[in-house]
Every structure is written in structure tokens, then in C-alpha cells.
Amino acid sequence: MPSDPREGRIVVVGASLAGLRAAEALREEGFTGPLTVVGEEHRPPYDRPPLSKQVLLGTAAPDTTGLPMRRDPDAQWRLGVRATGLDPLAKRVLLADGESLPYDRLLIATGTRARPWPHPQQAALDGVFTLRTSEDAARLAERLAAGPRRVLVIGAGFTGSEIASACRERGIEVTVAERGPGPLVGALGGTLAKLAAAMQRAHGVDLRCAVTVSALRGRDGRFVGADFSDGSRVEADLCVVALGAIRNIEWLADAGLAAGPHGIACDAGCRAVDMYGIVTDDIFVAGDIARFPHPLFDYQMLSLEHWGNAVAQAEVAAHNMVSPGPLRRPHLTVPVFWSSQFGFNIKSVGVPAFSDQVVIAQGSLAERRLVAVYGYRGRITAAVTVNMAKWLEHYQGLIESAATFPPGPGAADGQPLVTEFPIPSDVPDARGLSHGPTVALTGHLPVRRLTVVRSAG
């Protein structure tokens, strides 16, 4: 390892949002050594949020979502090649083409991929899609433009709901199947899930909750419909499997890192932790793949699939990779997330799943404009706005300062908070959802006193 951390050789594995922003930040922070960015996809880094929105609506072409570069990271780009292994002793990243890249410091930003339909033969039917890459979006947008009679969306998380919204906006009939009690319930809890269900139904979505899809049916290799656990059936031309994401950790199987289904554990400074809980000095983690402790949520390890987290964490990781120990910074960003669907703008700050109660602090369910504030044991831990995003900054301040829950009365929009009693936030166990939550508390739900351990299978 060179004595000046701004020198040496850095490899970034993962060429999406976190990888690109980290590469840019490394140069901004004065890194002068050779920098290599490895990416499995052939395309240069691109933005994913438009894929489930504008691209499916046909208002943006899938190849136009390239991420703007804030500066040229002056990197060697190894695109279209997968990392297959890591040798932490020899300090080398192994690539699928047989080459291996030496590093002094490594940043892992391999993110997630779409969780496929578990039955491979059914998943291979023509007309069954997942949505994660721009290629996925291009193929799905093309099939939506061809005017299918009905689309089945499996999973009513954010991605599934946005796909359903795009279908309805294009006038396509859509059935949404959700194993949990309502759409978005894993991210927003039971109360807002009721609002989400109402808005889906108001827009003509055939929403089926508390059911699972037991089989996808095909004829001549084409998807034609699905059987549900309640015995009902649906006929459809397309099926989008929106079951959440799988973290791309398989290539690290022999690397000795604390890598699991929730990602790679790291400390607050983005340094990866090995399987014995010992922090590494030369391996850093950022973006969807990271699982990090957050002081605002009792140091629970969080796994986030949020755009803003990828950017912020990449910048902290890059800073720490090229800074001597005492100048390193913690990644303490409050999670922020947004979604647009059915004409609603939904924004979330904090971790709604880290809550026991919720109160509508501004607006109302009836107006379809509101601020829901979440609390855990008398302290504000999250807020979600529906079409009221401009107020979010205030609530972020309350979360950061651990303000008391419920917030005081007096909001200027005429809803006297005192009449709206806090109600249980109804955060479900993620295992009851058909999709993964976009924020996972990877220890335990705070409202639970003990964790039930079940053996797999």
C-alpha cells in the first residue's frame, strides 16, 4: 500500500450509479493513480428510475437515460465483463475473461439484479419479464406498445406499482398480485398501503392482495395467464415479475467477507467487514450492495436500494479511500426515496419500517395530499409525503434531531393534529411480501422483541 492514499491502484467493481459517482469523486478528492471500473453490462453507466416510468410510457427511449458525467473520472472502463472472484490476499479481482486486476484499494458497488420467477421453465415463457436493466425496459416497452390485452404484475412494491401505473396510463388492463396486505406495505406500512390500494383501484387496476401466484401458464411457449393461490385465474398476454432485488454477492463467495442476502456488511465509513466481523482496510462498499449501521435507527444495519443513498455513499467511500484515518467521514445520510405513480408523487425520508406508530400530520387521506409522520417509542423516525414533497425538509430536520413523536400541533393547512391520534404503523414482516422492501432493516423489526429463526427450506 502506498504511503500517500491518493496514490496506488484502485479498482471499482460495478459501473452503475454508485460506481460512476465514486470514480468521479476519487478524482475530485485528488486520487492520481490508475483507476479501473469493471461493469457487467455493455452500456456506460445509466440511470434506472426512468426505466419503470418514462421508458414504459414511451416518452423516453431506453437508450437515453445515460448518466451525465460530472467530470471525466479518467478511468479504464472494463465494460461487458463480469467479476467472478476476489482474492483478498493477493489483492486481485478475477474477471470472467480470465484476466485478473491488481488493486491497492477496492470499491465494491455491484448492486442488485431483479429477482426472477422461481420456476425456471415458467420464467422462460415468452412474455414473462423482469425489469432492472435498460434492455429489460426496452423489451417490455416494445411489448406494451404492441397493445397487450392484459398485463399481470407480480409484486406491488414500488417497481410493480410503477409498472401498473404506466400500463394504466397507456390504457392497458392490468392485474396486480401481492402476497402482502396491500401495495407498498413493506416500504410505507399498513396505513398508507390502504391509500395506495385505493388509488390503484381508482385507476382501474385489478388489485389482488393477500394472494400468491401459484403458477404461470403457457401455451406453445407463450405466457397466457396465471393461477392464484385462492383458486382464481387470470388471462394475460404479459407478465412482469416484480419481486424485488437480489444482491450481487455470489462472486465474493470465497473472499471471506461478511456478504449475505442483505449485502456486504460495512462500518459507518463504508469499509467492508470480513466474516469474523473484522473491518478491512482496503475493501470499501457503496450503493445497493452495502449493509451499514445507522445511528438514527439504533445502529441497525440498513440495506438500501435508493438512488440518493448510492450517490451519497459513493462519495463518502471515495473520500475515505483516499484519506488518512483521522480524516475519514461517516456515511450518516438519512434515507430519502421517491416514486411517481397514478398521478401521485410519493416521497419518503427516514425509515418508515423503523416505527411503531404513524400519524397524518398535514393534509388528509380524503384530499389525497398528506404528510404521514412515523414514530418509534416517542421519537420521529420517518415521514412520507403524498403530493406534498416541499414539506419534507422540515420533517427530515425532525428525524435528524430525534424530535418527539407525534409532532406538535399547529400545521398551517388547517388539520388540527390533536384530533388525529397516532395509530399503529403496521409494518409487516418482510417475509410476508411478494417483493423485497427497498429499505431493509437487516437485524430485526424494532417493534419485535425477539427474532424468530427458521431454517431455510
Add this chain to the structure above:
Amino acid sequence: MADDTLLQRITDYTNRPDPYPLYAQLREAGVVRQTDGSYLVGTYHDIVALLHDPRVSSDQRNRTALYRGADPGDARQLPTFIRRDDPDHHRLRSMAMRPFGPPHSPGRIDAMREEITRITEDLIASIQDREQVDIVDDFAYPLPVTVICRLLGVPREDEPVFREWSATVIDSIDIGPGEDLRKREAAGEQARTQMGRYLVDLAERRRGGPGDDMLSAFVNDPGPAGEFSRAELAATSALLLVAGHETTVNLITNGILTLLRHPDQLDLLRRDPGLMPSAVEELLRYEPPVHMLPRTPLAPLDIAGTTVPRGVPLVLVLASGSRDPQRFRDPDRFDPTRPDNQHLGFGSGIHSCYGAPLARIEAQIALGALAPRLSTATLVEDPPPYRNSAILRGPRHLRVEF
């Protein structure tokens, strides 16, 4: 205590040319109650927090009786959306936004660039042979008036008609501590009523036969929120007409004055016109048109260690916040290349300036067109005579010799 009279000194006309040392005192003093009962806030982070605080009202009807100004028994007009809270504010603002900006009219203002450029060039042509020009009367005032008339669908020839009303309205929203405001407020009410009646009349004549203007859209293309009531249409369109030019005139004039005071920066801009957008942002920070916003707490607030009771006037001194050294490095320096310039020139939060995109384009085009001609120009008097208002601050005249 000197702080007690700070608002008096800020509003004192003799301090109009340079209120910034008083703002520095205000930031130093923290949140201080003035002798008239109002509280002044001048630090960046406090102002931003208050602009995002749902317990802070824009509706002055929420003030306790002592501070409510005119007799509440008067048959008063509805406040415009800038002086209302959600959900009414949201409903009225979205209805007003429908023909103006996204999501329904995303390209409307950008599409006016060419027309604004042409209006600007016409104005410059009319003054280019003259040795002495009043930047205000000959350029900075007629430009936004012509633009807002075109946008709203108000005949440009009617300008003498609404000019007086507009001046009276601006006069009525000024603050002067200790002064009996009722007379000015009554005159302002009357001017707003007359202007509203005039604009509703214009709009009604286009019902069924719309032109490509906002008044036409208001009466012919109601959105999902429904149509404005007659009173709402009067209040909203009068607001747009007044705010559509009384602020931009100051932005352009303050801009010319600042550039003439900083010949090195003017030179930089002449050589690199691509800097103009960030130069306009810097002007909005350094010499903004809007200096203060009135607010009212709906609950007792803790601001920087001071408890401000509910119902009292709270004055957010935006122009002070934009010069706060806790937020901006070297804040008293005019630097068109300044990075991270999140100024308070357009406010923040749900009442963020509705007309900001238009004001930005007008100022960029106006200053961009005038900058190359300013190299040989000199100010006839510095400081120039200012308009009366401490809230909407800018020179009344800016005489320049070419």
C-alpha cells in the same frame, strides 16, 4: 437597546441604498423582538427552517388582533395565494400554474425566449443613440411590463391605467414600524379591487374565444380543480400582473447597477456570456429584489434560543440570509462564478417564487443584451435614488451616461 430599533432603521429611507450593515447587525443579534412587537430573523439556516416549517403561516389573518392591521369588520378581498396557506394556497397556485408551467405547460416560458429577446432588442434600439438613459424608465420597467402583458393577455396600451394601481398595491405591502398602516392598506385594497375588476373583464371577453394567453386559459380551460371564482380570478390575475413586473424591474436595475460597480466582473461577463445564468443567480443572492417576507407563527416557536409566541408578525429578512457568512463564503463579494449558490432570492418551500423561471430568463436576456454596451457607460449618481419600499428594494431611477 439598539436592536429594538433595527426594523425602524432598516425601513428608514436613508438606509435604502445600503441596508447590508444593518443586516449584519441583525444576524449578530439573533432573533430579536422589535418595539412594534414583530420579530426579525436574518440568518440563513433559521430562515430556511422557518420557510419549511408547517407551523409558520403566510396568512396574516392568523395574527392576533393587536397585529392584524385593518379592521377585520371590513369587507376585505380574499388574500392572494402568496398570503394563504395550504390547502387553499395549493389549489389556487396549481390552478394559476396550469397555463404557466409544468406539468401542463412545461415549455411555455422557455418558448418565450425569442420574443423576450426581440422586445429587449427593440428597447435597446430606442435608446442607443442617446447619451443619457434612465435604465429604469427606458429599459428595466418597460421590458417586464411588455412581457407580462403579452403572457397574461393584457393590452400593452393599458399600461398607464394599471401603473397607478400597481404602485398603490406595492406601497400598501410595505412595512413601516409604528406607522398607522390602515390608510395605505385601504388604498391598496381599492387599487387591487379596481385592477381585479379590469382583469376579470378582459378575461370574460375571451370566454368562448380564447387567445394564446393566460387570462384566456383561466376562463376557457379549467383543470380538474375546477374554475376560479370571480373573486379568485380577480385576486390571482392582479397578483400575477403586479408580481410579474414589479420584481423583475428591480432585478434588472440592481443587476445593471452592480455590474457598473464591478467593471472587472462586467468584463468577465462580456468575454464569457455563458456565465450569465450564474451571474443572475449571484445577483439574486447579492442584490435581490425581495428583501423581506412576512409570516405568522401558529404555535410558539423556538428560533435560535428565542421563543416567539404565536400570532405575532415574523419578518424573514431573506436578503440578510443570502449574505450570511455562516452559509456563503465571502458573502459581501459579488462573484458571478460562485459555486453552491443556493440563495434565498426566490424564497424557499411551498411559496417558492411562482414566476422564477420567467424572471430568470428575462434577467439573463436583458443583462446579456445590455452588458456589451455598458463598457463605456458611467453612473450619473451613485447611489441612485431608491424606490420607497424596503421590501421590494431597487432604484427608482438609474441614470447612465454612454
